Amino acid sequence: DVKVTQSSRYLVKRTGEKVFLECVQDMDHENMFWYRQDPGLGLRLIYFSYDVKMKEKGDIPEGYSVSREKKERFSLILESASTNQTSMYLCASRAGTSGDIGSYEQYFGPGTRLTVT
């Protein structure tokens, strides 16, 4: 079974702190994704990575950065946390490289509920 794990289920940080959210997958997937989930807005893509050290912006990258130094690990970084970044953060991974393998499933982690006060 594919396993995607996230470093924390719940996190409370103060405004202005630097926050690291980590995601690890154990299936050698090339693609990894970070989403935020807010009530009434669904899931919105922040960043994704299709290979080590490669990244692409999603729909809402402002205020976030990412790091992928190893294939199995994808980190989301909030350089200076703000209250409007209070949300549920979901990581996902998916197999596949180039070409369209669009029917491949994205596997999600359990999520990190981040509260910024």
Next chain:
Amino acid sequence: AQTVTQSQPEMSVQEAETVTLSCTYDTSESDYYLFWYKQPPSRQMILVIRQEAYKQQNATENRFSVNFQKAAKSFSLKISDSQLGDAAMYFCAYKRFGNEKLTFGTGTRLTIIP
């Protein structure tokens, strides 16, 4: 830009009955994929069913089936013989051919009434 609309924020159904969740999407593309994902309370999101746009036949997975109407850009999910374990948030999602990005709807919270 592609958009996915789920017009039913909440639905409820009696156990053992059938329920249909609605999803519409907007795209100018002809090649794409559609998905329904399930997010149970405090549990991980999982894929329920997928549909390739080039396939005319509606996808089916056990008690879950879809009604894919390409011309109408509609992709509804039918759950037959509803069970208590079906209670969850359900998200409809769209993916364009050749693009990594999944676009999600806002979700429908399904409650199962015993």
